Amino acid sequence: MKRALPVLAVLLGILVLWYLATVWMNSAWVYDQAAREGRTVTLAELIPATMAQDRPLLPPPHQVAAKLWEGLTAQAVTSKRSLVYHGFITFRGTMFGFALGIVLGVGLALAIVRFRVMDLSVMPWAIISQTVPIVAIAPMILAVSNKVGIDGREVPKAIIAAYLSFFPVLVSMVKGLRAPDQMQLDLLKTWGASEMQTFRKLRLPASMPYFFASLKVAVAAALVGTIVGELPTGAVEGLGARMLIGSQYGEPLITWAALFASAMLAGLLIVAVAWLERLANAKMGVRA
Incomplete structure (x- = not known):
């Protein structure tokens, strides 16, 4: 367990930085859509919106994990989508x-x-x-x-x-x-x-x-x-x-x-x- 702690700490740090970068890089699209609709975006609205985009500039880890799992398990291994x-x-x-x-x-x-x-x-x-x-x-x-x-x-x-x-x-x-x-x-x-x-x-x-x-x-x-x-x-x-x-x-x-x-x-x-x-x-x- 002691050996795993440094690895887990680094992994946690990467995930935190990744999520922060996701909010920063995907926020431009959220602000653009809000400007087109003539409204402002609060932080409580911004974070969820940057985490669930169909074509994000930087996908968050959970979206990547879901797509990876889908690609590995959702089709037969002989499928060209697998x-x-x-x-x-x-x-x-x-x-x-x-x-x-x-x-x-x-x-x-x-x-x-x-x-x-x-x-x-x-x-x-x-x-x-x-x-x-x-x-x-x-x-x-x-x-x-x-x-x-x-x-x-x-x-x-x-x-x-x-x-x-x-x-x-x-x-x-x-x-x-x-x-x-x-x-x-x-x-x-x-x-x-x-x-x-x-x-x-x-x-x-x-x-x-x-x-x-x-x-x-x-x-x-x-x-x-x-x-x-x-x-x-x-x-x-x-x-x-x-x-x-x-x-x-x-x-x-x-x-x-x-x-x-x-x-x-x-x-x-x-x-x-x-x-x-x-x-x-x-x-x-x-x-x-």
Whole structure:
């Protein structure tokens, strides 16, 4: 309970600020309607009016929660109005990109640690690649995919997700594979260990804490990349598409509900990675 108190205090503070911002930002519409009718608005009338608008500038938390609950439970999960359905579409794209990002990040990390020329040539370009805004590169990836004959939207989304997720894996794996000090490496050499044995017995176990820490960042980045990838591709399915539809049709509650559904999905993915980390640690005999 003591650990939960700080979290609850922060959450309460966010809710209070959110409600205050809701009154402030939605009050302009209330005052405008009152001016058109030639009447004044009291504070007792203002607050309820800002909390129950159909298309508020800033939806209050209870409206967002109600819309989120409706999207999760009011329709069948196969309905295209269901956030569960759209969440699965985004989840599928996230997993494709996440897997591709892991393969790319780990592969480059192994090459960089093994070959100095890769460290000098590839690593700087990997760092530079992350300075390019994803919103700028996403349409380019889509255009190139269409040009080379790749149909559908899954592959471009996976590429965009992998683009964001490979970098934390790469950096953390390089750090982890280089974590053993020279004394440990020399000791294995004196025992006649081969380079592969050194990798399996020393470098790989030493990299696991770094690897799983990077996966928690990478899976969230892959989710962001998938959502961003759904925007310029003209997708009609996925949480990113729901956000875009809400924005285009002036339905902020749809956008906010999809946003919170994305946050829930990110939380579940991070919990899943933490669970896999515990399994891997138990398998390798690592104490928590």
